[in-house]
Amino acid sequence: MVDSITSLGRNGLSTWVIQRVTAVFLGLYALFLIGFFLTHPNLSYEIWTSLFHCVWIKIASLIVLLSLAGHAWIGLWTVITDYVKCSCLRFVLEIALIVGLLAYVLWGILVLWS
Amino acid sequence: MKSARPVNRDVTKYRFPLTAIVSILHRVSGVVLFLAMPLFLYYLSQSLSSVEQFQAVTETLTKPFPKVVLWVVLAALSFHWVAGVRHMIMDVGFAESLRGGQIGAKVTVILSGILMILAGVWLW
Secondary structure (H helix, E strand, O other): OOOOOOOOOOOHHHHHHHHHHHHHHHHHHHHHHHHHHHHOOOOOHHHHHHHHHOHHHHHHHHHHHHHHHHHHHHHHHHHHHHHOOOHHHHHHHHHHHHHHHHHHHHHHHHHHOO | OOOOOOOOOOHHHOOOOHHHHHHHHHHHHHHHHHHHHHHHHHHHHHHHHOHHHHHHHHHHOOOHHHHHHHHHHHHHHHHHHHHHHHHHHHHHOOOOOHHHHHHHHHHHHHHHHHHHHHHHHHHO
16 A cells, blocks of 8 residues: 555544544534624624634634645645646645645634734 | 557546536535635634624625635635535445435535525525
8 A cells, every 4th residue: 555645644544534533524614604794794893803812713723724734735735646647846836835735724723822 | 468459548528527526626615615714714703802802803804805705705605614514425335326425426416506505695
């Protein structure tokens, strides 16, 4: 069996499970946010910040952000592996992907806790 | 193997089946969502920082071009969401046959199309 060192799950089954579980978190969070916007048509700054002052939404948002990093890593790793045949360029893209996702997570933490 | 059979090399005559188009759009929409994340995080941080910044963000999102960008992101989200749910329905063991896959692909296009139109109605 060939294991790719840049894949997130290390083996196919764990990658498959991570992709599905993170997808459920992301899907539910997207539904929640869109539902929030739909039920607050004239959203004010006070209501918006009071939502993100709750500890539960901070934690949920961070879990979702980490899910996004895992989900996008697996998804984009698959896309890069399928379409970029030059292994040198592929490696550079994969590292850029991981650095980018790490930056998303750290940026998200800064936004949520400041 | 040499064969006397005629070979059709007219590539314009080849058509992607709908299942392949849905699969590729699932990837494209995923890449779009990944690229849109900095925008989302930027607007989130701006809107939470102060009342003035919040109003600046809401004002920006009423302008035509940002609205189109927002619609593209919502459209990508709609498609990726529906196609993802279809994937998990197939994981559970439904609609896995050739016919089932074709019907699933059609339903994905129709449902996400409706969501994209609704997103447009919501924004404009």
